[in-house]
Amino acid sequence: xxxxxxxxxxxxxxxxxxxxxxxxxxxxxxxxxxxxxxxxxxxxxxxxxxxxxxxxxxxxxxxxxxxxxxxxxxxxxxxxxxxxxxxxxxxxxxxxxxxxxxxxxxxxxxxxxxxxxxxxxxxxxxxxxxxxxxxxxxxxxxxxxxxxxxxxxxxxxxxxxxxxxxxxxxxxxxxxxxxxxxxxxxxxxxxxxxxxxxxxxxxxxxxxxxxxxxxxxxxxxxxxxxxxxxxxxxxxxxxxxxxxxxxxxxxxxxxxxxxxxxxxxxxxxxxxxxxxxxxxxxxxxxxxxxxxxxxxxxxxxxxxxxxxxxxxxxxxxxxxxxxxxxxxxxxxxxxxxxxxxxxxxxxxxxxxxxxxxxxxxxxxxxxxxxxxxxxxxxxxxxxxxxxxxxxxxxxxxxxxxxxxxxxxxxxxxxxxxxxxxxxxxxxxxxxxxxxxxxxxxxxx
Numbered sequence: 001x002x003x004x005x006x007x008x009x010x011x012x013x014x015x016x017x018x019x020x021x022x023x024x025x026x027x028x029x030x031x032x033x034x035x036x037x038x039x040x041x042x043x044x045x046x047x048x049x050x051x052x053x054x055x056x057x058x059x060x061x062x063x064x065x066x067x068x069x070x071x072x073x074x075x076x077x078x079x080x081x082x083x084x085x086x087x088x089x090x091x092x093x094x095x096x097x098x099x100x101x102x103x104x105x106x107x108x109x110x111x112x113x114x115x116x117x118x119x120x121x122x123x124x125x126x127x128x129x130x131x132x133x134x135x136x137x138x139x140x141x142x143x144x145x146x147x148x149x150x151x152x153x154x155x156x157x158x159x160x161x162x163x164x165x166x167x168x169x170x171x172x173x174x175x176x177x178x179x180x181x182x183x184x185x186x187x188x189x190x191x192x193x194x195x196x197x198x199x200x201x202x203x204x205x206x207x208x209x210x211x212x213x214x215x216x217x218x219x220x221x222x223x224x225x226x227x228x229x230x231x232x233x234x235x236x237x238x239x240x241x242x243x244x245x246x247x248x249x250x251x252x253x254x255x256x257x258x259x260x261x262x263x264x265x266x267x268x269x270x271x272x273x274x275x276x277x278x279x280x281x282x283x284x285x286x287x288x289x290x291x292x293x294x295x296x297x298x299x300x301x302x303x304x305x306x307x308x309x310x311x312x313x314x315x316x317x318x319x320x321x322x323x324x325x326x327x328x329x330x331x332x333x334x335x336x337x338x339x340x341x342x343x344x345x346x347x348x349x350x351x352x353x354x355x356x357x358x359x360x361x362x363x364x365x366x367x368x369x370x371x372x373x374x375x376x377x378x379x380x381x382x383x384x385x386x387x388x389x390x391x392x393x394x395x396x397x398x399x400x401x402x403x404x405x406x407x408x409x410x411x412x413x414x415x416x417x418x419x420x421x422x423x424x425x426x427x428x429x430x431x432x433x434x435x436x437x438x439x440x441x442x443x444x
């Protein structure tokens with residue numbers, strides 16, 4: 001019997017294995033061949049089993065990866081990605097978002113415009129333009145074009161694939177804002193014109209009133225002029241003599257520098273309430289006839305300053321500053337607030353190479369390892385406590401060596417290598433023999 005594998009049974013890469021007709025045609029041919037040769041039934045049965053197994057294997061090879069991909073898409077989604085590195089949105093520069101999840105990097109396909117929004121809320125978001133996308137490294141570079149809410153920095157940004165609709169919304173928003181600003185300008189101009197018209201109307205009404213009053217006054221003056229009698233009024237010489245007599249009586253024997261009201265006002269400092277001012281001024285002077293004057297704390301401080309006492313005193317005792325406490329250079333009084341300030345954590349910034357801890361600047365220090373470091377100390381005082389905290393940078397695996405430090409059993413603390421995690425903590429005390437005694441530990 002002639003072979004028909006190449007013609008009927010061979011499975012090709014693009015065959016639709018889920019199509020019933022695809023299999024029905026082949027099984028129909030098999031059935032015809034079996035019916036025509038019942039003696040070869042067992043062999044045909046074996047061939048059928050072989051074909052079924054081959055078909056199932058082919059289904060597994062073709063459909064299983066596709067099903068895995070579909071499952072991954074349904075679980076992860078391909079229209080969004082998450083970034084948990086600290087980013088501050090800024091329309092003037094580009095920002096880089098790190099996509100750490102490998103599955104998200106595999107599926108994420110950003111469009112020319114994307115939407116950036118926080119997971120914590122929906123009020124801090126932005127529209128951005130795609131600059132570049134490195135799927136292998138997970139580096140997504142975006143240029144924000146419109147920012148809403150708080151720009152950060154935040155570590156919970158989610159990037160959604162956008163469409164041209166985002167760009168259209170941005171343009172529409174810009175046009176709307178421009179139209180709003182123009183309308184506000186027209187409104188303000190109209191309001192100014194209305195105010196000016198109202199002012200002009202009021203001025204015209206006042207001028208009308210003044211004109212009418214002047215007219216009435218002129219009419220009254222004309223009527224009075226008709227009946228005016230000069231004999232009813234003092235002569236100029238009489239008026240001058242009376243005025244001179246009154247002025248002389250007012251001046252009396254006052255010196256020439258105080259014989260006018262202007263000179264008297266100047267002498268009193270042009271103060272209409274001179275008596276009250278003098279009384280209040282005397283009340284602000286420190287009295288020597290009593291110890292119960294009742295001054296406020298601010299008045300007492302001012303009095304001490306005016307008497308020449310230092311400003312930073314309590315009961316005439318100097319207060320040491322936090323810097324003086326740290327250096328140990330002052331014998332002044334120590335307050336609780338200054339003691340806590342001196343014991344605060346001192347940031348060292350990014351660290352690499354030999355790092356010398358200065359005991360004069362504090363007793364607690366924290367820094368970020370951007371390279372392998374060796375820790376040494378200087379200006380330490382016997383009995384001074386030293387606490388150190390180091391963080392791995394984004395690269396990680398930075399090492400820490402110790403110079404002048406002694407550890408239990410001579411074993412230095414282990415350093416945690418993972419990126420962006422606490423690497424090691426140290427706590428010890430400076431010995432009078434010139435070395436640090438203490439121990440350290442890692443957090444993981």
